[in-house]
Amino acid sequence: MEAIEHPAKTLAEPLLADSLDLDALADGAVHRLRIALVQNALGRQVRVPAIVVKGERPGPVFGITSALHGNEVNGIAMIHRLLETFTPADLRGTVVAIPITNIPAYLNNTRRYPDGFDLNRLMPGKPHGTQSEIYANRLINRIVNRFEYHLDLHTASFGRINSLYIRADMTKPTVAEMSRILRPEIIVHNRSGDGTLRGAAQALGIHSVTVEIGNPQRFQADKVRQTRIGVRDLLEHLDMLDADHEQADLPTIECSRSYWLYVDRGGYLTVLPELVQKVARGERIAELYNEWGDLIASYQAPEDGVVVGKETNPVAGTGERILHLGVIGPPPSAT
Numbered sequence: 331m332e333a334i335e336h337p338a339k340t341l342a343e344p345l346l347a348d349s350l351d352l353d354a355l356a357d358g359a360v361h362r363l364r365i366a367l368v369q370n371a372l373g374r375q376v377r378v379p380a381i382v383v384k385g386e387r388p389g390p391v392f393g394i395t396s397a398l399h400g401n402e403v404n405g406i407a408m409i410h411r412l413l414e415t416f417t418p419a420d421l422r423g424t425v426v427a428i429p430i431t432n433i434p435a436y437l438n439n440t441r442r443y444p445d446g447f448d449l450n451r452l453m454p455g456k457p458h459g460t461q462s463e464i465y466a467n468r469l470i471n472r473i474v475n476r477f478e479y480h481l482d483l484h485t486a487s488f489g490r491i492n493s494l495y496i497r498a499d500m501t502k503p504t505v506a507e508m509s510r511i512l513r514p515e516i517i518v519h520n521r522s523g524d525g526t527l528r529g530a531a532q533a534l535g536i537h538s539v540t541v542e543i544g545n546p547q548r549f550q551a552d553k554v555r556q557t558r559i560g561v562r563d564l565l566e567h568l569d570m571l572d573a574d575h576e577q578a579d580l581p582t583i584e585c586s587r588s589y590w591l592y593v594d595r596g597g598y599l600t601v602l603p604e605l606v607q608k609v610a611r612g613e614r615i616a617e618l619y620n621e622w623g624d625l626i627a628s629y630q631a632p633e634d635g636v637v638v639g640k641e642t643n644p645v646a647g648t649g650e651r652i653l654h655l656g657v658i659g660p661p662p663s664a665t
């Protein structure tokens with residue numbers, strides 16, 4: 331069908347750039363950039379969109395990356411809503427928002443980079459590696475290494491759902507403080523030496539936190555809003571913005587560790603507890619049925635915990651995930 335066209339915003343055309351050069355951008359303005367990372371097979375530049383809000387006054391560089399997994403899109407809406415809440419005149423420092431970080435995967439509506447690899451397992455990539463390694467490496471060297479604070483926005487994978495939760499190295503005081511100000515439903519302590527963008531950012535001295543905003547391939551208004559309020563609170567806490575009227579006030583459950591539970595045989599899976607529900611050791615958490623409808627197996631919580639995420643696809647072969655169990659307790663203290 332034919333579209334009704336709306337006039338574009340009266341901002342200038344996006345600036346084409348080869349890297350994020352913050353010094354070259356005027357203070358007190360919002361800048362839209364397209365930053366070149368690699369070329370596609372037609373020799374065209376693959377460019378990452380960057381929205382840079384440069385405050386009128388000095389302050390830190392706060393970076394937000396979203397859709398590093400191409401089908402995890404709640405973060406895109408969060409960024410757009412967040413940036414509506416302040417202007418460059420309000421801001422001390424710079425906010426750099428990358429609404430779509432993994433452009434090829436976003437276009438394919440997939441989690442992984444088109445060569446089949448997960449960008450969040452091979453960071454910081456390699457300057458002369460495979461396609462995904464080069465993309466990862468340039469993402470860090472051309473954009474992310476400018477950040478002082480960083481949020482990497484994700485969601486659950488296809489076939490699963492997540493609470494609004496944070497993975498962060500809670501032994502790092504600044505990271506722990508950021509996580510608590512963000513007020514997610516759950517914080518899971520996790521050190522991350524595993525090729526994630528968060529781990530690579532931390533190796534560069536950037537204070538980095540992973541925020542998991544619900545479910546893939548959709549916008550969830552409630553979780554987007556809750557995250558947006560928390561991120562705004564964090565910018566206020568860092569003295570980049572003055573306090574507004576909204577304050578995140580939902581309780582946060584902190585977990586000292588977490589892990590996934592898996593089925594040891596195949597069938598039709600039902601996971602019983604809801605997200606953020608507390609489960610007790612020995613409580614039935616899942617049932618497996620055969621193709622005739624008979625209950626063939628059930629699973630119990632191995633210890634007390636809280637449901638961080640869960641499988642929603644009932645089709646379960648041996649080794650399929652059941653749920654992500656968070657073990658409630660204080661994270662280890664600073665080391």
Ligand SMILES: [Zn+2]
Pocket residue numbers: 398399402450484485486
């Ligand atoms: Zn992800």
